Structures are given as C-alpha cells and as structure tokens.
Amino acid sequence: MSTAEPESLPRRVGLLGAGVIGGGWAARFALAGVEVRLFDPAPDAADGVHAALARARRAWDRLSPVAAPHEGAVTIVESVADAVADADLVQESAPEREALKVGLLAEASAAAPAHAIIATSTSGLLPSRLAADVHGPERFVVGHPFNPVYLLPLVELCGGERTSAETIAQAAAFYRAVGMRPLVVRHEIDGFIADRLLEALWREALWLVADDIATVEEVDDAIRFGAGLRWSAMGTFLTYRLAGGDAGMRHFMAQFGPTLQLPWTHLTDVPTLDDELLARLVRQSDAQAGEMTVAELEELRDDCLVAVLDGLRREGYGAGEVVAETERRWRAAAADGAAPSDGTPRAALAADGQLRLHDAVVQPGWIDYNGHMTEFRYLQVVADATDAFLSLIGAGPEYAAGGHSFFTVETHLRHLAEAHAGDRLAVTTRLLGHDERRFHLFHELHRPADGAMMATSEHMLVHVDTNTGRAAPATEAVLDVLARLAADQRELPIPEAAGRRIDGDRLRGAECR
C-alpha cells in the first residue's frame, strides 16, 4: 500500500452483530478514533465487545510505543435503525446465512443516510445475491476481514453486479484509514480469494483427521513449524519462485509442475461431517488446547501476532509496512495536535519551562527477570527524547542526511524507580548549556500516573561532520534555536543530579566483613 492512496476516516460507523467479527470491528474502528454504534439482539453483546476492546488495547499497547489517537466511543444500541442513523459506513457481521443477511441489509440500508456505504463481512456469499433488497445497491460492497480484525490488516472488497466503482474506492479509503490493507476482488466468486485458499487447506486438513493420518495437533505443527512461517511474509507464489532458484517461475514450474499429477492431496471429495468425525475433532482439539481457556488462547495468539507484526515492521515488509503506516498516521495526528502556535520551538515549552517532547508505554518485551523494565530500556526512552529534541532544533534525520549530525559521547543515568509493563512514561527535557560544537542535555523520566520520578539522565552531544568523522560547528540555524531554548530555560534551577559522578572510592579495596 502506498501512502499516496486515498484514506478517509469515517466519522461514525454502524455495526450490526457483536460476535467474534463484529466485536473485532468495534475495536478496530474505536482504536482508530471512530465513533461506533453497535446493535446485536444477543443479551450479552456488550460483554463480547468490551472483551474485544480490551484485547485490542492490550495488543496495540504491546505493538507500538506510539500513543493511539483518542479512542472513539462505542455505544451498544437497541435497534438496527439506531445503529446506522448518521453513519458513514454500515458494517454487517451477522451469521453466515444468506436469508438472514438479505433481510438485515435491507432494513439497515433503508434506515441509513443516503451517503452511507453498506458493507457486509461475509466470508464468501455472493454480493449480488446479498444486495437483493438493499436500498441503493450501488453503495453495497463486501468488506471481508480476518480474525482478529483489530490486528490482521487484510480486508477483501468485492462488489456485486450493481455496486459502483466509487463505492469500492470509498470503502477502500475508509479501511485504509483504520490501518487495513484492502484487496479488491475483481470477479464475484464464492469464497472470494482468501477463503478459497483457506478452505482448500482446511478441507485437506479435515481429510487428514478423518482418515486418521494425523491429529489436529500434528496438522497444526505441520503448518506452524514450516510453511506457516513463510506465509507470514510471502505468499505461496513468491515462496515457490525462490524454491526454483535463479531461473525464475518457468524453471520452478518445469521442475515441480509434474508433481501436480501426483496424488498429493485428497481433492476429489469433501469429508462428511458425521458424528464420528465430529467427535474426533472435538476430542483432539480439546486435547490440543489442554487447560487453556479460549480467552487465554486468544491472548497467546494476539501476543504472537504482535511479535510477528513487530518483526515484519522492523523489516518494513508485508503486514509490518501496514503497521508502520498506522504509526506514522498516529504520530502525525499527535504532532498536529501539538503544533506550536507561533511556529517556533518555544511553543514546545510547557508552563514550567520544561520541554515535553516524548512519552512511551513500557512494552512487555522490555521486562527482565526481576519483573521490571531492564536497564537499557531506560536509556532507550530518554534517547528517543534526545531524538525528539534533535528534530525540534532542526537536527533530525534530514539534517543527518546532509552530512552533519549530533552524536552522544557521554551519558550519566540514575535509576530511581522500577517501571512495569504497561506503564506510561513521560520525559521532560532541559538544555543545560551549549557552544558551537556541543550541547549538554538533561532529561527526567516521570510516570504521570503516580507522579514518580523514574530516572534522570545527563548527556553530552558533539556535532560531527559525518564525512570526516570530526567535530565541527553546527549550522547557524541550529545554533539560533539552541540559543533561544537556552535563554528560555536559563532561569530554571540546575538539577541537583547534573555534573555528578559515580562515587566508588569508598568501596575500593574495602574489607566488607
């Protein structure tokens, strides 16, 4: 997905259905800052939605130190009409029964504003049939997501015979704006693209269990220790291209095409889901899950997905690229909100004269065996604040690309309190001094929730000509900003910890007993 493709955040969405998919949609939209109104006739609909929201918040807190936008309100309402009134997008996620969906979509489209997109989450029913009674069928489209909706970016878009091209473009813009990756299915077909592939694998898996070749756990192991790892980054075609070596796809097909004639799948039939097969599936699946509840398994799945997405983001590839774009969007939204009114960095000064340039959520992977944030992550958070300071003075990545950069040469860090996973930490920053080639920075790391001071850090940075590797004077523009910031902060008292040294003299050669 290119950032150039249009995005458009819906102001309000109306959701119909609060099952696994509907709850996931509620979380996906709310976390992106969209107001959600949801209807489901089930008495416990609110519980499922709130559980999905809690899982989604937890997952995104773990996935990204960037703060999400202000969360959209989620309101459980009492009728279809109440859910869709004033919505820009209606998303129906009822059970996979055609007649049920046709009636529900008719009712919703009659009550929704004329401009609203009417979308269904169906995994594979044909949109031309589902649109039978829709009011304004040109605005109807399939928007098929994948569980968990708040983490997996894929959403398949498929129009029916009467769906307009504008509807598909507008729906794609809505989904992109909430961090998803739309895939337009150009031909209306049962199962679209993804579910045809999933069903082929799933039906083969059922045959393996039905024929007693493998247990459900063995089938799963055959996926997750092998091809499943590849499929998280590359699909089956690009993967096989690589198996063919340098000669490309034609060579691969010449080499492996003949195996298509081998009896390597059970393609000619679908297993009958009789009592015996059903009992076997249930028994083996229970054994596989062991003592874990579905909620625990969901947490494990989400944690693994977060870790996989985190890794792919680091590579800037596949679904990781989609996550990185979501973060850029969130950062931009936060920067817009904090934009200095007079266009100078002085506006970044808080009323107390401190700079507040960075905050972060402690990630689960930052915890060590003592159960709290490991020491180098303290430096990571304050170093990110140093990076924000460098951007503020006009010496960030673009400046570095021009052949100059400030390098940290010395750090003095004091650890004052233990931070735990999920803690939100905020940094305040002071410029203590500078000359043409250096500046002296002091950060305090706070935990706003209880006002605790977590750490202080003092840094000396030197301005370097990166072509020669030698210290060199900074540009006039950067020195101007430093001078103004220094003047602004000159009245603040010198921090007690500044200029301190580690006093180990009394310990040296001590006889301790």
Next chain:
Amino acid sequence: MSTAEPESLPRRVGLLGAGVIGGGWAARFALAGVEVRLFDPAPDAADGVHAALARARRAWDRLSPVAAPHEGAVTIVESVADAVADADLVQESAPEREALKVGLLAEASAAAPAHAIIATSTSGLLPSRLAADVHGPERFVVGHPFNPVYLLPLVELCGGERTSAETIAQAAAFYRAVGMRPLVVRHEIDGFIADRLLEALWREALWLVADDIATVEEVDDAIRFGAGLRWSAMGTFLTYRLAGGDAGMRHFMAQFGPTLQLPWTHLTDVPTLDDELLARLVRQSDAQAGEMTVAELEELRDDCLVAVLDGLRREGYGAGEVVAETERRWRAAAADGAAPSDGTPRAALAADGQLRLHDAVVQPGWIDYNGHMTEFRYLQVVADATDAFLSLIGAGPEYAAGGHSFFTVETHLRHLAEAHAGDRLAVTTRLLGHDERRFHLFHELHRPADGAMMATSEHMLVHVDTNTGRAAPATEAVLDVLARLAADQRELPIPEAAGRRIDGDRLRGAECR
C-alpha cells in the same frame, strides 16, 4: 519439543545433491558444528552450497546475539561413496524422480557404514517404494525439510514398511540436535502431512490464476496480510477453535460446518498446466518480483523469517521455542568450553586479569538513522555483561527468584567509536569495589576485529530485598565470590574513566558566538 527428548549430534553427514534443499542441509548441519561431505554431479555445486552457507550465517547472526558453535567443515567430494564413507547420517536431496532416487539410495547405502541412517528429503514419494534397493532398509527413513532448511525447524519423518522404530528415533535425535522440530508421520501416505496441505492451497491458487480470478500477487496478498500471519504461530485447527468463541470446537463446527457444502474451493479437478497458463504464471510472477533478483528475494525472505522467529522466541511459543532451545544449546556448549578448571569463578579471569563474560553481534535492528549502532544498544550489550557477571557471582535469575537481587542504580557511559551491523563486540569487566550491599563495576566494550575500544561503562549496583524493596546485605556466598574477585583484580590499574563526571560547567550560559 521438550528439552527432555533425546538429542544426538551426528559427527559427520554425507549429503547427496546440492540444490536449494541440499545446500540448505549443508548450512543447517555446518552451523550446528557437524562435518559435511557433499556430492553433486553438477559442475557449479560448490557455488550453490557456499551461497547457502553465506545466507545461513547472515541469518543466524541476525537472529541471535549468541555465538554459534565452531562451524563444521563442508567438503565437496567427487563421488557418492566419498560423501557417505564414515557418515553417521546420509541425506539424499536429488530431484523428485522415483527411479533416480531409488538408484542413488541403493548406491549410497551400499557404501555407507552399517550404522549410518539413510534419509531422503523427498516431499512426498512413498518410503517403501524408495527403499526398494536400499542395503539395510530398516535404517531408511524420509526426513523431509522445508526451504530454507537452515531456518525453518520442521522436518517430517516417515518410515517405510521395513523401517525400524530405532531408526526413526535416532533420526529424530539427530535432527533435534541441529535445532529442528521432527514431526513423525505415522502412516505412509503420498505427500505426508505438510505437502498435502501445501498442495491443496497451491492447486487452489493455480485455479484462481487459471480462471483469471486473481493474479499471483493478489493470491499472495490474500495470504500474507491475513491468515498467513496467524499460521506462523498457530495452525488451522487452533485458529478456528478461537473463531468459535468460548464454546470450543463443537460449537465452531456447528457454526461453520455447513459452509463445507458451499462451493468455496475448486476441489474437483487439477488445472492443466498448458502453455497459456504457464505463460500467465511466468508473466505475473516476473511482474511481482519486479527488479529483485532471486538472491535479493532470498535475503528479504530470510530477514523476514528472522524477524518472525525473533518475535516468536520473545513469546516462547511455536517455532520461537525451537530457536530458544538452539540458543540454550549454544550457550551451554560455550560454557562447557569455558568451564573453570578449579570450579571457582577465578577461572573466568583472562591472563590480563580482566573478566571476559560476554560478546555480541550488532543486529541490523540496532542501527539508527546515522547508520551506526544507536546509543541505548551500547548499554544493552554492557548490561548483558553485567547479567553474566551476576550469574558468575551466583546472583543471577535463580538468586533473584529467591527474593534478592542486585539492581543497577547509576551508570556512566562513554561512547568512543561507532559500531556497525554485523560487528562482533566483546566486553571485558572489572570489579572496582564492593561492600555488603553494593558493588562497583567497570566494563570496556571492544571490537576484536580491529582492536577498537568502542565504549566504557561504569555502574553502581545495590543489593535489594525484593519483598521490601529496600537495600539489604547480600548472602555470604555471593560476598565470598566478590571478595575473591576483588582480590584477583586489585593489582589492575584504576581505569582512567572511572569516577568521571560530565563536565558541562563551561557550556552553561555560554554565549556561543
């Protein structure tokens, strides 16, 4: 995989075939410290093997800061007999043609030692047929790996009619010892388990392209932005269990079983690979790959796999668990090699009186926009050395579990040189002083390749009763070790950087122009 299952590192393996799979096996075994002798009649066999070795080294350098064991030698030999002589395991990876494999396996088994396991990498040919002319068919087994063999842990084991149970157990122990995850296929069946699943999905994917429903890139996107992410951690059964909600597999099947009757896959036939379909596949695959060569795509794939495995290791789940076990094995091997001869930590002292407890390879994700290692990663490497020091004095994780731990309260870090991705860094450590509740540590971070001093770091640690959160005396045992180490290092000169402070006085309020 439980660590309790037997492992047994083969001393030497004989490999037959140097294609994508054979080269991958060479890298997998060599990196684990196994000697490899390989035969392939192709004149450029050595090139492919060396390229695979280079990719494998790069991938594992990125995946793990733990140093791999001493690499096993890889020798390209001139005959089957030369490859298998004196081997504990013969691994055949010739093209997927039954007659070719039968002849090759007959020749290899006649020349191999009687105790050698004879394994084939076939993706789906039946072992009872491949064993037709094997000398000692009880020792013949399928060991089917997945590309890239040096990263993906799965290996399917399948015996033929005459294969002994001991052979399967021994082969599993060999594969586990080189960091793989054996899956025993209990019934001999074409395609085993994994390739039946892969082929079902692959044949459906070919239909989608043959019917012009989707391009190869759209098929791949439908996988990697959706279900593929899940499949890297959980297989299809556990994934669907979660889609059913709290009521388990029976509820899921009741809800989704009826969709088995929907025409959601193209199961009844296999597409004919005619010229037109072949041309379309080639054209679309070329477009998907764009300007990237296969070597570049392989690097991208490996980097993504490394990132995914890294993430799953953090969660301790699935393939990440297998990686963690490999690292534990490597750490244990390194510790065995460095085991103190007199049973005391004094043996950890190098001849110069310094402690050498930790080294690390700079990971690609540690680089910032300046193109070198970002500042907090310096602290990560020396903090890992502090952890190694804590383990040395008997105050590591087990000690912390008992309610006491040393916490770093103050750090002074000087950055002296820029580290780059792939640099190997080594830490030397000195105990500068201690009393009952504190110790004072000094690390130097070196780059052995050029002898550069990269950083120094000075730390004060306090011993804490983690129940009360207060400083408390360390145990007698820990204090004994500290006293002995202090005595050993007392003659070393005090480092010039110890006790220094950041001198910002001259910059304060300076008028810089």
